[in-house]
Amino acid sequence: MSWGRDVLTLSGRWVIEGRRALADGAVWRPQLLPQMRKLGVQSVPVALFVAVFTGIVLALLSSYMFTRAIPLYFVGTLVTKAVMLELGPVLTGMALAGRVGANVAAELGTMRVTEQVDALETLAISPHAYLVTPRVLAATLMFPVVTAMAMAVGVLSGWFTAVNLLDLTSVEFIRGARQFYNFKDIWFGLVKSASFGAAIATMGCSAGLNARGGAEGVGIATTRAVVLGCQAILVLDAFWALVLL
Amino acid sequence: MIQFHSLSKRFGEKVVLNEFSLAIPEGETTVLMGSSGTGKSVALKHIVGLLEPDSGYVEVDGQVVSDLDYDALMELRRTIGYVFQFAALFDSLTVRDNLSLGLRRQGLPDRTVAERVAESLALVELPDVADRYPAELSGGMRKRVGIARAIALRPRYILYDEPTTGLDPVTTMAMDELMIRARRELGATSVVVTHDLGSAFTVADRIAFLSEGRIRQVGTVREIRATADALVREFIDARSGMGGPA
Secondary structure: OHHHHHHHHHHHHHHHHHHHHHHOHHHHHHHHHHHHHHHHHHHHHHHHHHHHHHHHHHHHHHHHHOOOOOOOOHHHHHHHHHHHHHHHHHHHHHHHHHHHHHHHHHHHHHHHHOOHHHHHHHOOOOHHHHHHHHHHHHHHHHHHHHHHHHHHHHHHHHHHHHHHHOOOOHHHHHHHHHHOOOHHHHHHHHHHHHHHHHHHHHHHHHHHHOOOOOHHHHHHHHHHHHHHHHHHHHHHHHHHHHHHO | OEEEEEEEEEEOOEEEEEEEEEEEOOOOEEEEEOOOOOOHHHHHHHHOOOOOOOEEEEEEOOEEHHHOOHHHHHHHHOOEEEEOOOOOOOOOOOHHHHHHHHHHHOOOOHHHHHHHHHHHHHHOOOOOOOOOOHHHOOHHHHHHHHHHHHHOOOOOEEEEEOOOOOOOHHHHHHHHHHHHHHHHHHOOEEEEEEOOHHHHHHHOOEEEEEEOOEEEEEEEHHHHHOOOOHHHHHHHHHHHHOOOOO
8 A cells, every 4th residue: 555655655746746847947947858869860770770670570480470371462461561560669758768778777876876966956957847757758759669660671681581582572572561551550550659759758767866976876777667668568559559449 | 154053863762963062153164084884975955954854853944944935944044055966967957057046046136146146157267168968077076066055145154065076186276276266265164075084174163073973173274184082093194195285
């Protein structure tokens, strides 16, 4: 019971602080673009790396499954659907939970244990406005962009694999991709990824700002941020599947 | 004026402040002195609302800090400069930006911000470090920039948390002179937390000696030097034996 009450109290405090911080645009606005570059643009390589291999494996696995009974052009269907609906957003989210969640938690944790967060407060600057809000907004805005690129690269690498390694032409792959295409496939994945971004950045900020002690405390906060971020992705993934599909 | 009223604070089982009461006179430098872990820094953090008391309260200019709403607390913090033990400079910002951050928060125009930054760095005798990052400065320089960041705000109160800890004797003397100059030129009320006896005797108008979370003795430098209190005497003699003045 006590644990539940603590979580509720902390969440309530974060909502109040968050609302107040959002209104303090003069503090967070100058930080937004640098954070979008740091959390979003600089995450593109790792997201694309994951996407390339996801596309390759999906194409090979689907061709392995679709023997005789199912036409091979369904490789295009499976690669496209799986990448857009599930693997693009979720695997990108997982990769960025490591990169972004750890980065945010370590940075804010170090600031906490070296009293830089206290210093902000003594300068009458809210850490939520200066540190949390720009990071959460940046991740929420940039995760869909990075995920969209990952989706495109995942489908392209699946197509490239199908055309070069399987007995499939580009026309057949595209026919399969278009067979069950629905515009919802795209925005569903992007809405999910925005929520993943918000969750990962929030977990990172929360873990970092609650870090205690020295280097060990920062290490614990970083691990917690990554673990909680990954768990949040799975929970949100199920939530959006229930709500939107 | 700052007043502590029966302030108590514990962390887990450890009682750090125990019915701590003290009045800090306006315009003076009051040194909080005592052994490590006696609650000096914890008392300081209550003044700016970084910590909430378990019981008792701190009053600044007639306002109870723990009762202030968010806006009033921010307003109060704008009148207080805080110098942290390890400077707490923002790693990712240059010295100039470290100093500018609080000034911009006060809504000052760019030109005034630039002037204040230059003046404050000149006051701490570091006029050429504005474009450097904290990692490029020595420990002593970082502490001086920490003081510059606090005085740039032209605060009514300056709180120093262990300003000379870890510094060599020459740099310590320079820091003492800096604290005296800051008080003289800004007329700010200062509270200095230290267990450096030499520094305390140099900068203090009054010294409050803490033991086990409460005040053991308060007096002028002369009174503390001549103390008959066995514990305070023991502290002074021990520190004098370590090279501090008797």
